Amino acid sequence: MKIIHITPSYKPAFIYGGTISAIAQLCEALTKSNQDVEVITTTANGKERLSFQTAKTHTIDGVSITHFKRYTKDHTHFSPSLLWHMLHTIKKNQKELIIHIHSWWNLTSLFSCLIAKHKNIPVVLSPRGMLSPYTLSNRNKLFKALIHLLIGKKLVNYCRIHATSEKERKDLLKIQNQTNIAVIPNLVHFPPAVSFSADNHTRSKDKFNLLFLSRIEEKKGLELLFKALHKADFQWQLTIAGAGEEGYLKKLKFLALELKICDSITWTGHINDCDKYQVIAKNDLLVLFSYNENFANVIAESLTVGTPVAISREVGLAPFILKHDLGWVSELNPDAIAATLSQAFNDTGKRKKINRVAPALVRAHFSTKGIIEQYLNLYRHSS
Numbered sequence: 001m002k003i004i005h006i007t008p009s010y011k012p013a014f015i016y017g018g019t020i021s022a023i024a025q026l027c028e029a030l031t032k033s034n035q036d037v038e039v040i041t042t043t044a045n046g047k048e049r050l051s052f053q054t055a056k057t058h059t060i061d062g063v064s065i066t067h068f069k070r071y072t073k074d075h076t077h078f079s080p081s082l083l084w085h086m087l088h089t090i091k092k093n094q095k096e097l098i099i100h101i102h103s104w105w106n107l108t109s110l111f112s113c114l115i116a117k118h119k120n121i122p123v124v125l126s127p128r129g130m131l132s133p134y135t136l137s138n139r140n141k142l143f144k145a146l147i148h149l150l151i152g153k154k155l156v157n158y159c160r161i162h163a164t165s166e167k168e169r170k171d172l173l174k175i176q177n178q179t180n181i182a183v184i185p186n187l188v189h190f191p192p193a194v195s196f197s198a199d200n201h202t203r204s205k206d207k208f209n210l211l212f213l214s215r216i217e218e219k220k221g222l223e224l225l226f227k228a229l230h231k232a233d234f235q236w237q238l239t240i241a242g243a244g245e246e247g248y249l250k251k252l253k254f255l256a257l258e259l260k261i262c263d264s265i266t267w268t269g270h271i272n273d274c275d276k277y278q279v280i281a282k283n284d285l286l287v288l289f290s291y292n293e294n295f296a297n298v299i300a301e302s303l304t305v306g307t308p309v310a311i312s313r314e315v316g317l318a319p320f321i322l323k324h325d326l327g328w329v330s331e332l333n334p335d336a337i338a339a340t341l342s343q344a345f346n347d348t349g350k351r352k353k354i355n356r357v358a359p360a361l362v363r364a365h366f367s368t369k370g371i372i373e374q375y376l377n378l379y380r381h382s383s
Helices: 018-032 080-092 107-118 133-137 141-158 166-175 222-230 246-258 273-281 297-304 318-324 334-346 348-365 368-382
Strands: 002-006 036-042 057-060 063-068 097-102 123-126 160-163 181-183 207-213 235-241 265-267 285-288 309-312 327-330
Touching: 002 018, 002 080, 002 107, 018 036, 018 063, 018 297, 018 368, 036 080, 063 080, 080 107, 097 107, 097 368, 107 123, 107 141, 123 368, 133 141, 133 166, 160 166, 160 368, 166 181, 166 318, 207 273, 207 297, 207 334, 222 235, 222 246, 222 334, 246 265, 273 297, 285 297, 285 334, 297 309, 297 348, 309 318, 309 334, 318 327, 327 334
Parallel strands: 002 036, 002 097, 036 063, 097 123, 123 160, 160 181, 207 235, 207 285, 235 265, 285 309, 309 327
Antiparallel strands: 057 063
16 A cells, blocks of 8 residues: 655645644654655745755655645645646556545645545545634635535545544534544654653742743734733743744734733744753743644643643643643633633642653553554555
8 A cells, every 4th residue: 555645845844833743743653664655745835945856756754755846835835746746646556545635725735636536546634624614714714615615525525534633523524514534643752751850840930931832823822822911910931932924923022012021922933843842841831722723732742741731622632631630721711811821820739740640641642653553544444
């Protein structure tokens, strides 16, 4: 069996957030499991492009990748050469073939799915949060509604759907009645446990160190967090680690200035994977009060080094956090978030317990071997 992963962007295009890491970790783990894996992608890297030679296969961390030129610099990711290569690959392939498409609402994903359907090739579709009421109504909603009505609904019906959480499955069902949805979590990268000590966490001090580590965009709820922190009854320091569009960053910084909290916020920009876990471990609490998240790898990553989390109910991992008492889950409004943060600040006992038990619990729950076997079963039942 040959598994072709089609994604509009691939690492090192980390400007697109945690989804890029999730896709890469899956492809790398499948390759290490001796699966025949090929990734077809574009040179997209925000408004810039990656410097890889196009239409030539090379290797990134053991995975065979072929990049193709993207003709648009927006989220449409139009790449005729990618589609032509896919068609040629299908024609010459002698093995049983599975097409795994990541993301939706872009021309790479839609046309790749259309070609696969036309050639009667099985497709696994990982929408990566792109098939939800929030996404459908956010940005270009008329375009999305028209595309879904004309071809999207039929294409989604053709696919075997992969959701990364029960929340993502329920969100998808609000758009379209699907019976062929498999829920399999993202893989989680585990740093060496010896790199982190309990001294990094829950130290007795007056200032509460908060960390936001994600792509900076509207759905992440940073405006709500700022308004909540304006109401906070404790001393705090917020580090915002991530990249975003310049116009939106200016808007957030103006809001922080208006609320008179800008002196307590540090903006670091994107942090690479080598430094990420050290940064997480040096903070008391990771925060993510998003309007919509299908999974949120950063939540699991934070817990692997024992840093508790405070998140919204709209984050895919919220049920896991509640079940195992690994943090705090809030409603999406400033008053509720302020109350949640106050609880987290005052409950040092719970934070110490999370620091102690979370790493082993997360490693057991997100075992790479177990999750990869679930993906392989998904591919077998899709063929």
